[in-house]
Amino acid sequence: MTFLADAKDHGAKFMQDSFVDRVLIEKGKAVGVIGTQNGRKFTIRASKVVVSRSGLKNKNIGQHLHLHPVSYVFGEFDQRVDCYQGSIMTALTTVAENTDGNGYGSKIEVPSHHPGLNAVFVKWENAAAYKGAMLNLNHIVPLIVLSRDRDGGSVVNGADGLPRINYTVSKHDTLSLEEGIARSLSILVAAGAKKVWTCQRFIPEFTVSSDLGVEDPEFKKYLKAVVRESIKPGSATIGSAHQMGSCRMGNNPKTSAVKPTGETWEVKGLYVADASVFPTASGVNPMLTTYSIAHSIAQFIKKADNSSKL
Numbered sequence: 568m569t570f571l572a573d574a575k576d577h578g579a580k581f582m583q584d585s586f587v588d589r590v591l592i593e594k595g596k597a598v599g600v601i602g603t604q605n606g607r608k609f610t611i612r613a614s615k616v617v618v619s620r621s622g623l624k625n626k627n628i629g630q631h632l633h634l635h636p637v638s639y640v641f642g643e644f645d646q647r648v649d650c651y652q653g654s655i656m657t658a659l660t661t662v663a664e665n666t667d668g669n670g671y672g673s674k675i676e677v678p679s680h681h682p683g684l685n686a687v688f689v690k691w692e693n694a695a696a697y698k699g700a701m702l703n704l705n706h707i708v709p710l711i712v713l714s715r716d717r718d719g720g721s722v723v724n725g726a727d728g729l730p731r732i733n734y735t736v737s738k739h740d741t742l743s744l745e746e747g748i749a750r751s752l753s754i755l756v757a758a759g760a761k762k763v764w765t766c767q768r769f770i771p772e773f774t775v776s777s778d779l780g781v782e783d784p785e786f787k788k789y790l791k792a793v794v795r796e797s798i799k800p801g802s803a804t805i806g807s808a809h810q811m812g813s814c815r816m817g818n819n820p821k822t823s824a825v826k827p828t829g830e831t832w833e834v835k836g837l838y839v840a841d842a843s844v845f846p847t848a849s850g851v852n853p854m855l856t857t858y859s860i861a862h863s864i865a866q867f868i869k870k871a872d873n874s875s876k877l
């Protein structure tokens with residue numbers, strides 16, 4: 568409705584349901600792509616190519632993948648909240664965004680939380696508890712703890728040629744989630760929740776004392792237990808909606824995959840212009856940064872020498 572419509576008005580053409588299999592490279596220069604559309608192979612020749620997958624060899628390609636690991640904390644309130652209504656992502660706090668003192672921590676955000684999402688993040692105890700949690704959705708306030716991952720993971724090609732992701736939340740990034748989760752619990756208790764809980768499988772929900780609130784010694788003990796239990800593979804639910812990096816931008820081919828202009832170090836005329844060029848995790852929902860980087864790379868592409876046009 569916005570950017571694609573603008574592109575169409577300026578002469579861009581689109582191919583739906585198409586998968587680019589590989590980039591055509593001749594004499595070190597990208598000259599087009601080979602792909603598949605609805606089972607039929609196609610070839611497009613072009614003077615410049617913008618891609619997300621390319622078959623190049625630079626060792627930084629596939630490395631430094633960042634995913635903003637997200638955990639949820641929930642609070643149950645007496646009044647209806649209807650957390651799936653209204654504008655999305657309208658409130659956030661930065662109280663936990665600098666856990667390590669170097670800009671790495673977690674943003675705490677209030678998401679729009681529809682039943683499908685709730686179904687994923689309700690922790691499993693038994694069928695009756697699960698059903699109760701789903702039926703109670705109208706009274707639940709979810710907070711997301713969105714960590715800015717410093718350490719990241721990688722993407723490799725599987726034997727079938729399709730990508731495989733290797734990612735484990737590091738010890739450093741786990742500390743960011745722990746702080747964000749503890750702070751979120753306190754926020755919900757201070758806001759008047761009558762029960763709070765996390766996505767940690769072995770930590771039960773906590774019933775809030777309406778008189779003592781965050782000062783309740785039992786709540787302080789609960790926070791300690793939550794942090795001690797931490798985020799372990801297999802016992803805490805973690806999500807991700809923000810893929811970044813794996814083709815990071817930089818000024819040295821030894822440490823990056825593309826130049827500051829978005830052009831790959833290895834092949835002339837071959838550009839990457841999406842969230843994969845982020846040098847680090849943004850630490851905030853990345854869509855606007857992705858737009859702005861893509862816009863900036865588009866200006867470099869326009870300015871680049873066109874003399875080699877096919």
Ligand SMILES: Cc1cc2nc3c(=O)[nH]c(=O)nc-3n(C[C@H](O)[C@H](O)[C@H](O)COP(=O)(O)OP(=O)(O)OC[C@H]3O[C@@H](n4cnc5c(N)ncnc54)[C@H](O)[C@@H]3O)c2cc1C
Nearest residue numbers: 585586587588619620808809841842843852853854855857
């Ligand atoms: C559930 C969800 C909620 C989100 N909410 C927010 C939010 O509230 N705010 C925010 O800022 N961000 C949000 N994001 C993140 C945001 O959507 C991404 O940061 C953004 O879309 C990244 O843009 P991109 O161009 O890098 O990648 P994409 O938008 O994923 O585009 C990549 C495109 O390349 C195509 N492609 C890949 N390989 C090939 C191939 N071989 N041949 C042909 N085509 C190919 C894919 O089909 C895709 O269309 C959310 C993401 C998710 C999943």
